[in-house]
Amino acid sequence: MRLSSEELEVLSILEENHRIPVEDIALMVNSSVEDVTAIIKKLEDEKIIVSYPALIDWSKVVGKENIVAMIDVKVTPKRGVGFDDVAERIYRFPEVTSLYLMSGAYDLSITIEGKTMSEIARFVSEKLSTIDNVISTTTHFMLKKYKHDGVIFGENNDRDRRMVVSP
Amino acid sequence: MMKEHQQYLSEMVKELKPSGIRKFFDLAASIKGVISLGVGEPDFITPWSIREAAILSLEEGYTSYTANPGLLELRQEITAYLQKRFGVQYNPVDQVIVTAGASQAIDLSFRAILNPGDEVLIIEPAFVSYAPLVTLAGGKPIPVSTHHSNGFKLTPEQIENAITSKTKAILLCSPNNPTGTYLNKEELTKIAAVVEKHDLLVVSDEIYAELTYDDEYTSFSSIEGMYDRTILINGFSKGFAMTGWRLGFLAAPKPFTEQMVKILQYTTMCAPHMLQHGAIEALRNTYHEVESMRRSYRRRRNYIVQSLNLVGLDCHTPGGAFYVFPSIKKTGMTSEQFAEELLLAEKVAVVPGSAFGESGEGYIRCSYATSMEQLQEAMQRIKRFMESLESKESRVQKLSAKN
């Protein structure tokens, strides 16, 4: 879908921070609150804006630390539907947080989150590898998150170092 | 016996006024929790690949002097950039000089062209360095005021009125600090006619060229007939977010650069070698980052102009840089009073317009090179401040009505 420059501008503002009030977005794009509201509604209806989740660093919350693994999966594509059918069978599991079809040595890349290592092991052996067409899986456990979706985790060293007033 | 130290000092230096900004800096720096709209530099950190190129240069041991006008490789990138962006052609070998910021380029220009008593027109409100640099080079700065009524745009008549037989040059700065005013091709062409008529030179400070929001930029040097009369000054500080690197450049007809290189040779030798490698990377590979910063400033400009007008501070929409210059005349305060009271009452730092020349009185400079969150908070505070002024005023009116 082709978007107007104003729609693109609204998207880019929301992508940076979706909690910014519509009134302020309207000022930023030189438009009216009504127009911006309509643009946002259209983008939501078209599923261009898919959702507004918060990016949370769960590793900082005691008792809420998650174990994350990335799994490379090789599959034989099905006649007629290709990879989509297998993909759908995999992404329906709520513990799967992302799923991509990849070029290269394997076909599907899965990100999965669980409470414990054994929970993830169970998913791989009982759910994933038992799906028809899944030929092999390789599981990598994530040790530390440095950057996610363009956001750097942990200590932010990019604080403002400028003088308060300058010419 | 030694006399008072004062008596040893140069009269010219003693007479230089300390910058009006300095005073405000001291006050603002002494208060905690200040939101500053007083910063004249980008809030972005230099793009990583530029920083990395300089780090690499150091690692590889580029710690020697370079040629006086800078690395030829960098000068070649600069001329390619000037050609591509502004359609002006310079020879990298003998028409370009890499300097310690646009600041040094301005200094070199005045030193190279001014004889004692030569007059230079400074278009006010103006960046604080111009007049002192003219003075230090032995010239005489002549202020030319521009006005809010036409968005602080310089008109040919304003120049005509200030020209004398001693006028040598005009310092043009578009987009301007502090007003953000941008002069388009048509306006520059009209100014060019006056320049031609009176046989003047133009020192064109184009440091904010990458930061225009409504029109494509026009370099003064690209205006017909002006190439031979122009010293084009630009740099990396603003568009590429590289203020602390102290890297700028100038491009001019060869007879000018030839002389300026001598001054550079005897004063600073060259710009830092490893940082010049960063600048090469900046021009080669980071233009998309410049564009993304420009988009971000544009949003903030739209936001702050409208927000200031909404709280009753009359503000024109500037075409470039990252400053807005609203009028505070309706409050009845001087710009210094206003800035000081706003700082003390609401901890928002702005710069009084009077720091930029007489015609800046009655205005304040607000820089929007700060995060949206900070701008939103600053606008709330300014709104509260304006409301408190109004209620004070209405109380005074009621009191005087009683008497």
Ligand SMILES: Cc1ncc(COP(=O)(O)O)c(C=O)c1O
């Ligand atoms: C109009 C203008 N010219 C020149 C400069 C100095 O730039 P540089 O950092 O390249 O010396 C500034 C910086 O604030 C400026 O606003």
